[in-house]
Amino acid sequence: MNVEFLGTGGYHPDAHRHTTCVLLPDRGLCIDAGSAFFRAPERLAAHGVTELDLVLTHAHLDHVVGLTFPLAHIERGTLTAVRIHGRREKLDAVREHLFARDLFPVLPPCFTWHPLPEKESGTLPVAGGRLHFREQTHPGGSLGLRYEADGKRFVFCTDTAPLPGTADFAADADLFVHECNFPDGWEDLAERTGHSTLTPVLELARAARARRTLLVHVSPDAADPADPVGLGAATNPPPHVAVAVDGLRAEL
Ligand SMILES: [Zn+2]
Numbered sequence: 293m294n295v296e297f298l299g300t301g302g303y304h305p306d307a308h309r310h311t312t313c314v315l316l317p318d319r320g321l322c323i324d325a326g327s328a329f330f331r332a333p334e335r336l337a338a339h340g341v342t343e344l345d346l347v348l349t350h351a352h353l354d355h356v357v358g359l360t361f362p363l364a365h366i367e368r369g370t371l372t373a374v375r376i377h378g379r380r381e382k383l384d385a386v387r388e389h390l391f392a393r394d395l396f397p398v399l400p401p402c403f404t405w406h407p408l409p410e411k412e413s414g415t416l417p418v419a420g421g422r423l424h425f426r427e428q429t430h431p432g433g434s435l436g437l438r439y440e441a442d443g444k445r446f447v448f449c450t451d452t453a454p455l456p457g458t459a460d461f462a463a464d465a466d467l468f469v470h471e472c473n474f475p476d477g478w479e480d481l482a483e484r485t486g487h488s489t490l491t492p493v494l495e496l497a498r499a500a501r502a503r504r505t506l507l508v509h510v511s512p513d514a515a516d517p518a519d520p521v522g523l524g525a526a527t528n529p530p531p532h533v534a535v536a537v538d539g540l541r542a543e544l
């Protein structure tokens with residue numbers, strides 16, 4: 293299982309990071325379509341893949357704006373199907389608002405819409421594996437995801453406050469990805485916006501005992517883009533934790 297971090301920033305793109313998009317090219321699976329989604333079709337083509345299952349954690353703009361980007365690839369026939377999975381109300385919001393005539397009037401016919409079961413948490417078959425989803429704490433809601441295939445376990449939790457139960461959800465993952473929108477010291481804003489600061493994320497990483505943990509959805513307003521959440525100054529961070537950057541590839 294290959295995991296490619298196409299976009300690792302939150303909120304808006306900056307000179308270093310595009311917004312959330314993670315691709316498993318050999319599985320034809322993508323999570324979120326932030327501004328980095330423009331990179332997905334070429335990476336799929338490199339693996340000879342023309343169909344995509346796209347799972348949306350939620351429908352905030354920094355996770356869906358890229359859905360308007362792949363028209364040229366669709367016209368050329370190098371991207372022939374995009375099956376979009378998510379909460380029903382999020383899929384409806386994307387169709388009604390992002391693809392409104394006054395915002396972006398071309399809805400590709402190869403997009404199809406697949407609402408998840410209306411449960412707090414659940415499991416369904418996607419892209420040749422099992423996708424587990426779980427509701428998180430974020431304005432309007434968001435989904436934590438765990439994808440299991442070929443005996444590997446990949447966990448992706450973004451746009452959420454640190455949640456009880458996440459360490460269990462991510463237990464023994466081959467790769468655990470969690471958001472860290474803010475460094476320590478921004479707890480008030482993190483709570484108001486439904487995001488996480490460094491210390492509780494490191495505690496989750498420690499408890500989950502994942503083989504590797506990568507932090508994403510870092511703020512574009514960070515003072516140091518090389519260490520946007522202050523990981524270098526953290527006391528005793530688990531050794532397998534790092535901040536992801538655009539272009540990072542992990543093989544599980
Ligand atoms: Zn976001």
Ligand SMILES: [Zn+2]
Nearest residue numbers: 350352430451
């Ligand atoms: Zn969000």
